[in-house]
Amino acid sequence: EDQVTQSPEALRLQEGESSSLNCSYTVSGLRGLFWYRQDPGKGPEFLFTLYSAGEEKEKERLKATLTKKESFLHITAPKPEDSATYLCAARGWYGGATNKLIFGTGTLLAVQP
Amino acid sequence: EPEVTQTPSHQVTQMGQEVILRCVPISNHLYFYWYRQILGQKVEFLVSFYNNEISEKSEIFDDQFSVERPDGSNFTLKIRSTKLEDSAMYFCASARDTEAFFGQGTRLTVV
Numbered sequence: 001e002d003q004v005t006q007s008p009e010a011l012r013l014q015e016g017e018s019s020s021l022n023c024s025y026t027v028s029g030l031r032g033l034f035w036y037r038q039d040p041g042k043g044p045e046f047l048f049t050l051y052s053a054g055e056e057k058e059k060e061r062l063k064a065t066l067t068k069k070e071s072f073l074h075i076t077a078p079k080p081e082d083s084a085t086y087l088c089a090a091r092g093w094y095g096g097a098t099n100k101l102i103f104g105t106g107t108l109l110a111v112q113p
Numbered sequence: 114e115p116e117v118t119q120t121p122s123h124q125v126t127q128m129g130q131e132v133i134l135r136c137v138p139i140s141n142h143l144y145f146y147w148y149r150q151i152l153g154q155k156v157e158f159l160v161s162f163y164n165n166e167i168s169e170k171s172e173i174f175d176d177q178f179s180v181e182r183p184d185g186s187n188f189t190l191k192i193r194s195t196k197l198e199d200s201a202m203y204f205c206a207s208a209r210d211t212e213a214f215f216g217q218g219t220r221l222t223v224v
Contacts, residue, residue: 043215
Protein backbone atom coordinates (compact mmCIF):
# COMPACT_ATOMS: atom_id res chain seq x y z
CA GLU A 1 0.00 0.00 0.00
CA ASP A 2 1.25 3.46 -0.89
CA GLN A 3 2.34 5.44 2.13
CA VAL A 4 3.86 8.82 3.02
CA THR A 5 5.40 9.42 6.45
CA GLN A 6 6.64 12.77 7.74
CA SER A 7 8.92 13.59 10.63
CA PRO A 8 9.12 15.23 13.02
CA GLU A 9 5.44 15.78 13.84
CA ALA A 10 6.30 19.17 15.30
CA LEU A 11 9.38 21.37 15.25
CA ARG A 12 10.11 24.53 17.16
CA LEU A 13 12.94 26.75 15.90
CA GLN A 14 14.40 30.08 16.86
CA GLU A 15 14.39 32.70 14.14
CA GLY A 16 17.47 32.14 12.01
CA GLU A 17 17.95 28.53 13.14
CA SER A 18 18.09 26.35 10.01
CA SER A 19 16.68 22.81 9.94
CA SER A 20 15.19 20.10 7.73
CA LEU A 21 11.87 18.29 7.53
CA ASN A 22 11.74 14.69 6.35
CA CYS A 23 9.26 12.89 4.11
CA SER A 24 9.62 9.15 3.51
CA TYR A 25 7.51 7.58 0.81
CA THR A 26 6.57 4.12 -0.42
CA VAL A 27 4.78 4.63 -3.69
CA SER A 28 4.56 2.46 -6.77
CA GLY A 29 6.16 4.23 -9.68
CA LEU A 30 6.54 7.74 -8.28
CA ARG A 31 5.07 10.36 -10.61
CA GLY A 32 5.82 13.35 -8.44
CA LEU A 33 6.61 14.35 -4.86
CA PHE A 34 4.83 17.50 -3.73
CA TRP A 35 5.33 19.93 -0.88
CA TYR A 36 2.53 22.14 0.38
CA ARG A 37 2.25 24.70 3.14
CA GLN A 38 -0.96 24.78 5.19
CA ASP A 39 -1.93 27.61 7.52
CA PRO A 40 -4.55 26.94 10.23
CA GLY A 41 -8.06 26.66 8.79
CA LYS A 42 -6.81 27.12 5.22
CA GLY A 43 -6.23 24.93 2.18
CA PRO A 44 -2.84 23.53 1.21
CA GLU A 45 -0.71 26.04 -0.71
CA PHE A 46 1.48 24.56 -3.43
CA LEU A 47 5.24 24.95 -2.95
CA PHE A 48 7.22 22.45 -5.04
CA THR A 49 7.05 19.37 -7.24
CA LEU A 50 10.01 17.01 -7.60
CA TYR A 51 10.01 14.22 -10.15
CA SER A 52 13.32 12.37 -10.01
CA ALA A 53 16.03 11.48 -7.52
CA GLY A 54 18.68 14.18 -7.29
CA GLU A 55 16.30 16.97 -8.24
CA GLU A 56 16.30 20.13 -6.12
CA LYS A 57 14.04 23.18 -6.10
CA GLU A 58 14.29 26.43 -4.16
CA LYS A 59 11.95 29.22 -3.19
CA GLU A 60 13.11 31.97 -0.86
CA ARG A 61 14.25 30.26 2.38
CA LEU A 62 12.99 26.81 1.33
CA LYS A 63 14.79 24.11 -0.63
CA ALA A 64 13.31 20.73 -1.46
CA THR A 65 15.40 17.69 -2.40
CA LEU A 66 14.50 14.17 -3.48
CA THR A 67 16.09 10.72 -3.20
CA LYS A 68 14.64 7.36 -4.18
CA LYS A 69 13.04 6.93 -0.76
CA GLU A 70 12.87 10.36 0.86
CA SER A 71 12.41 14.04 0.34
CA PHE A 72 13.72 16.81 2.54
CA LEU A 73 12.49 20.35 2.96
CA HIS A 74 15.38 22.48 4.14
CA ILE A 75 14.55 25.77 5.82
CA THR A 76 17.41 28.26 5.93
CA ALA A 77 17.34 31.10 8.46
CA PRO A 78 13.58 30.83 9.06
CA LYS A 79 11.40 33.75 10.05
CA PRO A 80 8.24 33.72 12.20
CA GLU A 81 6.11 33.98 9.04
CA ASP A 82 7.40 30.56 7.98
CA SER A 83 5.38 29.05 10.83
CA ALA A 84 2.83 26.64 9.32
CA THR A 85 2.19 22.96 8.75
CA TYR A 86 4.24 21.58 5.87
CA LEU A 87 2.63 18.73 4.00
CA CYS A 88 4.33 16.19 1.78
CA ALA A 89 2.31 14.30 -0.83
CA ALA A 90 3.19 11.68 -3.42
CA ARG A 91 1.60 10.63 -6.66
CA GLY A 92 2.19 7.11 -7.91
CA TRP A 93 1.37 5.35 -11.11
CA TYR A 94 -2.31 4.42 -10.96
CA GLY A 95 -3.10 4.29 -14.61
CA GLY A 96 -5.84 6.21 -16.34
CA ALA A 97 -6.61 9.85 -15.87
CA THR A 98 -6.02 10.30 -12.17
CA ASN A 99 -3.48 12.39 -10.34
CA LYS A 100 -4.57 11.60 -6.81
CA LEU A 101 -2.17 12.57 -4.05
CA ILE A 102 -1.27 10.51 -0.98
CA PHE A 103 -0.57 12.91 1.88
CA GLY A 104 1.55 12.61 4.99
CA THR A 105 0.35 13.89 8.35
CA GLY A 106 2.50 16.99 8.10
CA THR A 107 5.13 18.73 10.22
CA LEU A 108 3.93 21.63 12.36
CA LEU A 109 6.69 24.24 12.30
CA ALA A 110 6.80 27.06 14.83
CA VAL A 111 9.47 29.76 14.43
CA GLN A 112 9.94 31.96 17.45
CA PRO A 113 11.33 35.50 17.18
CA GLU B 114 -3.33 35.14 -9.66
CA PRO B 115 -5.98 32.51 -10.51
CA GLU B 116 -7.30 30.56 -7.55
CA VAL B 117 -9.77 27.84 -6.65
CA THR B 118 -12.83 29.29 -4.92
CA GLN B 119 -15.06 27.32 -2.55
CA THR B 120 -18.43 28.18 -1.03
CA PRO B 121 -19.64 28.24 1.64
CA SER B 122 -16.65 28.59 3.93
CA HIS B 123 -18.60 26.99 6.78
CA GLN B 124 -21.77 24.90 6.74
CA VAL B 125 -23.64 23.44 9.69
CA THR B 126 -26.23 20.80 8.92
CA GLN B 127 -28.47 18.36 10.73
CA MET B 128 -27.62 14.67 10.51
CA GLY B 129 -29.50 13.07 7.62
CA GLN B 130 -29.75 16.28 5.60
CA GLU B 131 -28.31 16.76 2.14
CA VAL B 132 -25.50 19.24 1.55
CA ILE B 133 -23.93 20.59 -1.60
CA LEU B 134 -20.42 22.01 -1.50
CA ARG B 135 -19.46 24.25 -4.38
CA CYS B 136 -16.20 24.96 -6.10
CA VAL B 137 -15.02 27.12 -8.98
CA PRO B 138 -11.76 25.61 -10.28
CA ILE B 139 -9.06 27.53 -12.12
CA SER B 140 -10.43 28.19 -15.59
CA ASN B 141 -7.97 26.35 -17.86
CA HIS B 142 -7.57 23.31 -15.62
CA LEU B 143 -8.64 19.85 -16.75
CA TYR B 144 -8.54 17.71 -13.61
CA PHE B 145 -10.77 18.28 -10.60
CA TYR B 146 -10.63 16.75 -7.15
CA TRP B 147 -12.29 16.62 -3.79
CA TYR B 148 -10.26 15.88 -0.66
CA ARG B 149 -11.26 16.00 2.97
CA GLN B 150 -9.40 16.55 6.23
CA ILE B 151 -10.90 15.45 9.51
CA LEU B 152 -9.63 17.62 12.36
CA GLY B 153 -6.10 16.60 13.31
CA GLN B 154 -5.83 13.99 10.57
CA LYS B 155 -4.33 13.63 7.10
CA VAL B 156 -5.72 15.17 3.94
CA GLU B 157 -7.55 12.25 2.26
CA PHE B 158 -8.43 11.78 -1.40
CA LEU B 159 -12.14 11.39 -2.17
CA VAL B 160 -12.61 11.60 -5.93
CA SER B 161 -11.04 12.78 -9.16
CA PHE B 162 -12.97 14.02 -12.19
CA TYR B 163 -11.71 14.34 -15.74
CA ASN B 164 -13.41 14.72 -19.10
CA ASN B 165 -16.83 14.98 -17.45
CA GLU B 166 -16.64 11.73 -15.55
CA ILE B 167 -15.21 10.26 -12.37
CA SER B 168 -11.73 8.90 -13.07
CA GLU B 169 -11.09 7.49 -9.62
CA LYS B 170 -12.76 7.39 -6.23
CA SER B 171 -11.65 6.25 -2.80
CA GLU B 172 -13.38 3.84 -0.42
CA ILE B 173 -14.72 6.86 1.45
CA PHE B 174 -16.63 8.00 -1.64
CA ASP B 175 -19.62 5.69 -1.28
CA ASP B 176 -23.17 5.97 -2.65
CA GLN B 177 -23.91 8.90 -0.34
CA PHE B 178 -21.47 11.05 -2.30
CA SER B 179 -21.77 12.41 -5.83
CA VAL B 180 -19.99 15.00 -7.93
CA GLU B 181 -21.15 17.15 -10.82
CA ARG B 182 -19.77 19.70 -13.19
CA PRO B 183 -23.10 21.24 -14.19
CA ASP B 184 -21.61 23.97 -16.36
CA GLY B 185 -18.23 25.12 -17.59
CA SER B 186 -17.18 26.67 -14.31
CA ASN B 187 -18.68 24.96 -11.27
CA PHE B 188 -17.76 21.65 -9.64
CA THR B 189 -19.95 20.36 -6.81
CA LEU B 190 -19.82 17.67 -4.15
CA LYS B 191 -23.14 16.41 -2.81
CA ILE B 192 -23.57 14.38 0.33
CA ARG B 193 -27.09 12.93 0.29
CA SER B 194 -27.64 12.01 3.92
CA THR B 195 -24.98 13.43 6.19
CA LYS B 196 -23.58 11.51 9.14
CA LEU B 197 -21.75 12.85 12.18
CA GLU B 198 -18.52 11.35 10.84
CA ASP B 199 -18.80 13.47 7.67
CA SER B 200 -17.77 16.49 9.75
CA ALA B 201 -14.49 17.68 8.22
CA MET B 202 -12.84 20.30 6.03
CA TYR B 203 -13.58 19.57 2.40
CA PHE B 204 -11.08 20.83 -0.14
CA CYS B 205 -11.61 21.20 -3.85
CA ALA B 206 -8.51 21.13 -6.06
CA SER B 207 -7.84 21.54 -9.74
CA ALA B 208 -4.87 20.80 -11.96
CA ARG B 209 -3.86 21.48 -15.52
CA ASP B 210 -1.47 18.51 -15.37
CA THR B 211 0.07 17.09 -12.19
CA GLU B 212 0.30 20.12 -9.91
CA ALA B 213 -2.90 20.49 -7.94
CA PHE B 214 -4.02 23.82 -6.49
CA PHE B 215 -6.37 23.78 -3.56
CA GLY B 216 -9.19 26.02 -2.47
CA GLN B 217 -9.54 27.38 1.05
CA GLY B 218 -12.00 24.68 2.00
CA THR B 219 -15.52 24.30 3.37
CA ARG B 220 -15.78 23.38 7.02
CA LEU B 221 -18.74 21.01 7.31
CA THR B 222 -20.18 20.43 10.76
CA VAL B 223 -22.86 17.77 11.12
CA VAL B 224 -24.90 18.01 14.32
